[in-house]
Amino acid sequence: MKKADPIWARIREEAQEGIQNEPLLASFLNSTILSHKTLEDALSYHLSSKLESLTLPALGLRELIDEAFANEKGIGDAIRADLVAVHDRDPACRMFCQPLLYFKGFQALQAYRVAHYYWNRGRYHLALFLQSRISEVFGIDIHPAARIGKGILIDHGTGVVIGETAIVGNNVSMLHEVTLGGTGKERGDRHPKVADGVLIAAGAKILGNVKIGQGAKVAAGAVVLRDVPPHTTVAGVPAKPVGPTAEEVPALVMDQYFSDGEGL
Ligand SMILES: CC(C)(COP(=O)(O)OP(=O)(O)OC[C@H]1O[C@@H](n2cnc3c(N)ncnc32)[C@H](O)[C@@H]1OP(=O)(O)O)[C@@H](O)C(=O)NCCC(=O)NCCS
Secondary structure, eight states: OOOOOHHHHHHHHHHHHHHHHOGGGHHHHIIIIITOSSHHHHHHHHHHHHHOOSSSOHHHHHHHHHHHHHHSTTHHHHHHHHHHHHHHHOTTOOSTHHHHHHOHHHHHHHHHHHHHHHHHTTOHHHHHHHHHHHHHHHSOEEOTTOEEOSSOEEOSOTTOEEOTTOEEOSSOEEOTTOEEEOOSSOOSSOSOEEOTTOEEOTTOEEESSOEEOTTOEEOTTOEEOSOBOTTEEEETTTTEEEEEOSSSOHHHHOOOSOOGGGTO
């Protein structure tokens, strides 16, 4: 029996409503959503039309994306968890179809998941080609070897950079211009390890093989060079602890204000 997919059902309803309200976009909403049977089909169609190039036209790209979606265990769950993350945490997101159709943070993350699939199978040229196209099209540069969990919100996305040996846990939220990079002084395992539930605000640079503890919060513009304990807020350049986080899981609340309780 076919499994129910309430998120996909909702996206289809939103597309139907969109056609009623915006007839000029009927063809777009039909081709991107209503003509597909599953969320994976719709996403694969949309990503391939965004990322196509002379070197790898949409049809060939679509086959590659379909293969990754069909074979990578857990990728469907991750796609849905990311959709829910954006819908629940981004106040600007009113509809489930919004990240799928219009948010490049979500689109780049799903395309990274495809590149990661090929990287793990030793198809390095293909994975790096995809990384390069994702970066050109969306302005978000995620190395295909990086390991990223599910339930991830990359809000706005512009300028996000995630390095080769970075690890990002589940239910992490980050905003534009976040860097999970190296210091430039280390080789090998040189990138940050971000635990579950962390919120990384706009423009924060986390540099080196540092651990950002579960439920920590990194303030906008911070430059983090040392480990951050769990449930701790850090701010400044270089970043220093400014107190415990006000909430248990900052990434879910997306409160980017720093209350008195957090020491500011
Ligand atoms: C500047 C840099 C190379 C470190 O240089 P360094 O001379 O080896 O510095 P150290 O790590 O020994 O730190 C020296 C002091 O400078 C501070 N510091 C280091 N980098 C800093 C930065 N970017 N901003 C502010 N202070 C910084 C350190 O906290 C330390 O302060 P302290 O002595 O009070 O503890 C490195 O931190 C950096 O910023 N690299 C850039 C890497 C980058 O752009 N990565 C992105 C890859 S995508």
